[in-house]
Structures are given as structure tokens and as C-alpha cells.
Amino acid sequence: xxxxTVIGLEVHVQLSTESKLFSGSATAFGAEPNTQAxxxxxALPGVLPxxxxxxxxxxxxxxxxxxxxxxxxxxxxxKNYFYPDLPKGYQVSQLDFPTVGKGSLTxxxxxxxxxxxxVTRAHMEEDAGKSLHEDFHGMSGIDLNRAGTPLLEIVSxxxxxxxxxxxxxxxxxxxxxxxxxxxxxxxxxxSMRCDANVSIRPKGQKEFGTRTExxxxxxxxxxxxxxNYEVQRQQDVIEDGGEIVQETRLYDADRDETRxxxxxxxANDYRYFPEPDLxxxxxDDAFIESVRAELPELPDARKERFIRDxxxxxxxxxxxxxxxxxxxxxxxxxxxxxxxxxxxxxxxxDLLALLNxxxxxxVDSPIDAGRLGTLIARIKDDTISGKIAKTVFEAMIExxxxxxxxxxxxxxxxxxxxxxxxxxxxxxxxxxxDQVQQFRDGKEQVLGFLVGQAMKLSxxxxxxxxxxxxxxxxxx
Amino acid sequence: MAFDKSEVEKVAQLARLHMxxxxxxxxxxRITDILALIDQMQSIDTDxxxxxxxxxxxxxxxxxxxxxxxxxxxxxxxxxxxTEDGLYLVPKVIE
Numbered sequence: 001x002x003x004x005t006v007i008g009l010e011v012h013v014q015l016s017t018e019s020k021l022f023s024g025s026a027t028a029f030g031a032e033p034n035t036q037a038x039x040x041x042x043a044l045p046g047v048l049p050x051x052x053x054x055x056x057x058x059x060x061x062x063x064x065x066x067x068x069x070x071x072x073x074x075x076x077x078x079k080n081y082f083y084p085d086l087p088k089g090y091q092v093s094q095l096d097f098p099t100v101g102k103g104s105l106t107x108x109x110x111x112x113x114x115x116x117x118x119v120t121r122a123h124m125e126e127d128a129g130k131s132l133h134e135d136f137h138g139m140s141g142i143d144l145n146r147a148g149t150p151l152l153e154i155v156s157x158x159x160x161x162x163x164x165x166x167x168x169x170x171x172x173x174x175x176x177x178x179x180x181x182x183x184x185x186x187x188x189x190x191s192m193r194c195d196a197n198v199s200i201r202p203k204g205q206k207e208f209g210t211r212t213e214x215x216x217x218x219x220x221x222x223x224x225x226x227x228n229y230e231v232q233r234q235q236d237v238i239e240d241g242g243e244i245v246q247e248t249r250l251y252d253a254d255r256d257e258t259r260x261x262x263x264x265x266x267a268n269d270y271r272y273f274p275e276p277d278l279x280x281x282x283x284d285d286a287f288i289e290s291v292r293a294e295l296p297e298l299p300d301a302r303k304e305r306f307i308r309d310x311x312x313x314x315x316x317x318x319x320x321x322x323x324x325x326x327x328x329x330x331x332x333x334x335x336x337x338x339x340x341x342x343x344x345x346x347x348x349x350d351l352l353a354l355l356n357x358x359x360x361x362x363v364d365s366p367i368d369a370g371r372l373g374t375l376i377a378r379i380k381d382d383t384i385s386g387k388i389a390k391t392v393f394e395a396m397i398e399x400x401x402x403x404x405x406x407x408x409x410x411x412x413x414x415x416x417x418x419x420x421x422x423x424x425x426x427x428x429x430x431x432x433x434d435q436v437q438q439f440r441d442g443k444e445q446v447l448g449f450l451v452g453q454a455m456k457l458s459x460x461x462x463x464x465x466x467x468x469x470x471x472x473x474x475x476x
Numbered sequence: 477m478a479f480d481k482s483e484v485e486k487v488a489q490l491a492r493l494h495m496x497x498x499x500x501x502x503x504x505x506r507i508t509d510i511l512a513l514i515d516q517m518q519s520i521d522t523d524x525x526x527x528x529x530x531x532x533x534x535x536x537x538x539x540x541x542x543x544x545x546x547x548x549x550x551x552x553x554x555x556x557x558x559t560e561d562g563l564y565l566v567p568k569v570i571e
Contacts, residue, residue, distance in 0.1 A: 017541045019541055025543070025545040032549075032562055033562035033563050034549045034564065035547040037552075038548060038552070039545075042552060050539045052539055052541050053538035053539060053540060053541060075529040083569065131569060133568070136563070139558065139565040139568055140568050141561070141565055280529045280530060280536060282535040
């Protein structure tokens with residue numbers, strides 16, 4: 001039987017505010033345990049929450065970026081459950097009146113086509129602390145630094161039909177969030193976390209199958225692997241005559257499998273009710289419009305502009321705009337070099353390869369945009385050839401001095417002096433009488449070989465156009 | 477609508493409350509009475525009445541995003557029965 005996969009993602013994003021959602025405690029990553037956990041975060045008796053304006057602003061910013069309805073009237077609710085990393089015994093969240101309502105974003109599929117993915121809602125809530133289960137004499141250690149950090153939980157519609165689509169959605173979400181600068185969104189550090197709801201149904205069936213929820217997926221790659229594993233597992237269960245049980249499953253990256261968490265059927269009753277310690281949030285048009293005025297150019301708009309203004313291909317524009325820092329870097333190189341096409345080739349080619357090889361981010365690049373721009377400018381003004389530029393580029397990784405100094409000190413300047421090149425050409429003609437004869441007999445292809453010989457003699461420094469021209473002239 | 481003993485037991489378990497047989501029976505009957513009152517309230521026509529999230533007709537004040545709390549870990553940890561390496565220790569919570 002042919003199956004169709006149905007996926008919806010719940011993505012938690014830590015909003016990168018200075019202080020917590022309801023208290024004035026710091027939110028810095030990596031602080032000593034419990035040094036950022038104060039009386040509200042520890043839920044001492046009598047403490048009351050005061051809402052962080054910046055968190056609300058960031059949530060609204062996200063909503064506006066995905067064209068969502070902004071909840072002008074939103075309400076916080078208590079989600080009740082017991083766990084030691086949640087000292088209050090409830091998580092303050094939003095149930096019926098979230099700050100961000102229905103919106104959507106567009107993903108690009110592998111064949112280049114686009115698909116609109118619905119976002120059901122995005123609500124604000126507080127993060128929990130962390131439990132450490134290593135041996136503390138048979139006890140668990142609790143660090144509440146993270147407790148109360150503002151989260152935005154972004155819930156997608158069940159519009160995704162494959163693991164690849166889920167990854168494309170997650171990457172698009174990541175890109176928008178980074179452009180907005182509302183979160184670090186680093187999956188490995190947990191500032192962006194993803195749960196996947198996965199089900200399958202016979203192709204053509206309207207009703208959804210029973211879904212499972214996969215938790216604990218902490219990289220883009222694992223999202224794809226975890227979903228693919230789970231889809232296969234569900235198919236096997238059904239094809240063997242079994243039934244899918246609605247449950248929460250954990251992804252184990254080491255074994256590349258999902259497995260059932262202990263059944264939480266009873267515990268899963270959260271008994272939500274409106275948080276009596278907080279009043280409803282009313283957002284007026286002036287506030288919403290002031291946030292809208294702060295929206296930066298978003299990835300889709302920037303991609304369109306790159307295609308239009310720099311005449312880049314759809315693909316190149318997509319690669320260069322996926323990260324805000326990458327797009328900024330490219331634009332600086334394009335401006336500095338005066339050649340957007342070459343800039344795009346170098347950034348998406350050699351530079352990206354270098355960064356990927358060393359597992360670096362663009363902001364850590366050993367070659368800044370100014371230097372790469374100068375390098376390209378030197379190709380354009382014929383100081384060096386495109387091939388020699390690769391040598392200079394390699395040297396620039398280790399050597400932080402100026403491009404011109406490197407070209408000079410390594411003697412890589414292109415030879416454009418025709419007298420010097422003439423000598424080379426004469427030497428090539430003298431050394432290769434057979435090939436010269438073949439050329440004169442009309443075998444055009446031999447020219448390439450002879451040009452290559454001359455370039456080799458010059459150690460790549462001769463201007464190939466002049467070599468070409470002189471060879472033709474001399475052999476005529 | 478009646479609220480029977482098994483439902484009381486379920487809610488008690490969710491709230492981590494220990495209740496005796498006698499208490500369970502009594503609570504079940506009292507909640508049943510409360511639900512009867514709610515049933516009565518359900519018959520009131522509320523068309524056009526906005527849901528109420530809070531009895532006060534005021535809205536949530538917002539605070540500027542500033543760190544105002546200082547690190548008081550040493551002081552706060554004197555309140556806890558057990559700590560180690562800056563962590564609060566609790567009975568093991570994972571199987």
C-alpha cells in the first residue's frame with residue numbers, strides 16, 4: 001500500500017531577552033548553576049510575576065513577520081504538572097488567547113517549487129529548569145537558571161508531507177528568527193527545540209492516522225532521521241496488522257531510533273486555567289505598528305532583491321540569503337569588488353567550502369568581506385588571474401595582511417608585459433614542434449595544450465588572453 | 477452531573493494529594509453539589525457576554541527588559557534541605 005506521511009512541528013524558541021519572562025533575573029547561557037534563579041524563579045511563597053515588555057514585543061515581531069493575526073487581547077494560563085525543574089507546579093503559558101494567531105511561511109522544495117506551510121499559532125510561555133541525573137548519591141540535581149526564560153512555542157499546521165519538508169520548514173523558521181534577531185536559535189544549545197507530531201495514512205484517505213509525538217530532537221539532521229525512522233516504524237506496525245498508539249516517543253541519536261517514553265496517559269491532564277496572578281494583555285495598534293516599523297528586510301524579500309538587483313540565480317540568491325550574516329557579508333563583498341556575480345561565486349563557492357570544512361560560521365571567517373572584495377577587484381583589474389586568485393585565497397586564510405601585500409610578497413602578480421610573454425611563447429613553440437605543426441594543419445584543439453604549456457612555464461602568472469593571442473600570431 | 481469516587485482519586489493523584497476512603501467519598505459528594513450549581517449556571521443565556529479572564533477591569537502592566545535581581549544563591553540555598561555544587565538536590569526523578 002502507498003502511504004502518505006503527515007507531520008506537524010512544535011518549535012520552542014528561547015527569546016533572547018536580558019531578563020526572564022516574569023522576573024528580573026538574568027538569562028545568560030552557561031552561568032554557574034542557580035546563580036540566575038531568584039525568589040520568583042524558585043517560587044517562594046508570595047512572589048508575583050511582572051511581564052517583560054521586550055518578550056511581548058519579540059513575539060509580536062515574529063507574528064508580523066509571518067503575516068499572522070496578532071492577538072490584541074491575550075491571556076496567560078497555568079498548565080499544571082509536577083516535576084522538580086518546575087518549582088511552581090505549573091508552567092505559565094497561553095491556551096485560548098495566544099499572542100500570535102494564524103500565519104504562514106513559504107518553503108522551497110528540492111525541485112525548486114514552493115509550498116506554503118500554515119502556522120496555527122505561537123504562544124508565549126516560560127521555560128523550565130534543568131535536571132541532572134548523574135549520581136548525586138542517588139538524587140537528582142536541579143539547576144533553575146533556565147526556569148522562567150521566555151519561550152515562544154510555534155505550532156505548525158499538519159501541512160508537512162515528508163521529513164525533508166519538515167527540515168525545510170525548520171530551516172526557514174530559523175532563518176526568519178535570526179533575521180528578526182529575537183533568539184539565538186541554536187539547536188545544539190537548546191535555544192531552539194523541536195518536537196514532531198508524525199502520522200501516516202493510506203494515500204488518498206482524508207482522515208489523519210493516529211499520531212505520535214517525537215521529543216528530544218536537537219539538530220536539523222536528527223529531525224530528518226527521527227521522522228524517517230518513525231514513519232518506517234509506523235508502516236511496519238500497521239502492515240503487520242498492529243495499531244499505532246498515541247504516545248510520546250524519545251529520539252535516541254546514538255541508536256538512530258525512537259522509543260516510547262513511559263506512558264503519561266494519566267499525567268497528561270494539565271488542567272489549564274487562567275493565571276490569576278496576571279491580567280489580560282491588551283495590545284493597541286500603536287504598539288503593533290511601532291513593532292512593525294522595526295521589522296528588517298526578511299529572507300524572502302532579500303532573495304527577490306538579490307535576483308533583481310544583482311542578477312543572481314534563484315539558487316544562489318537562496319543560499320546567500322538563508323542567513324542574515326551571510327547576506328550581509330555577500331553584499332559587502334559585492335560592493336567592495338564591484339562585481340556581484342563574481343562575489344556570489346566566491347562567497348557561495350570557496351568561502352562556504354572553507355567555512356564548512358572548518359565547521360565555522362560566517363562571522364568567524366578568517367577572511368573578512370573587505371579582503372575578499374579586494375581579491376575579486378584584483379581579478380577584475382587583471383592584477384591576478386582567476387586561478388592565481390585561488391592561491392592568494394589560500395594564503396589569506398593563514399595570513400591576515402592585505403591582499404595586495406600577499407600578492408606582492410608571494411610574487412603572484414600577473415604578467416601582462418607582452419615582451420615577457422613573448423619569450424615564454426617562443427620557448428613553447430620551440431619545445432613542441434609536433435603540436436605546432438598539428439595546429440598549422442588545422443587542428444584547433446592543440447592551441448589549448450600550448451596555452452597550458454605557456455601558463456605552466458609562467459607558474460600560472462601569465463595573462464592567458466595575451467598568451468592566446470601571441471601564440472596564434474606566431475603560429476599563423 | 478455526578479462526580480464519583482474514581483474521578484476524585486484521579487484528580488487527587490494529579491494534585492499529588494493523599495486522601496482516605498472517607499475523605500474521598502465526602503469530597504465526591506461535595507464536588508457533585510458544586511457541579512449541580514454549575515449546571516444551573518449553564519442554563520443562563522450568555523450570548524453576547526465576553527469571557528472574563530480576570531475580575532478587575534485593568535490590563536497587564538509591562539516591565540522594561542532589565543536585569544534587576546542579583547545572585548543570592550548562597551542565601552537562598554540555606555532554605556533547601558540538600559544542595560551540592562550549586563544544585564538543589566531532589567529525590568531521583570528518572571527511572
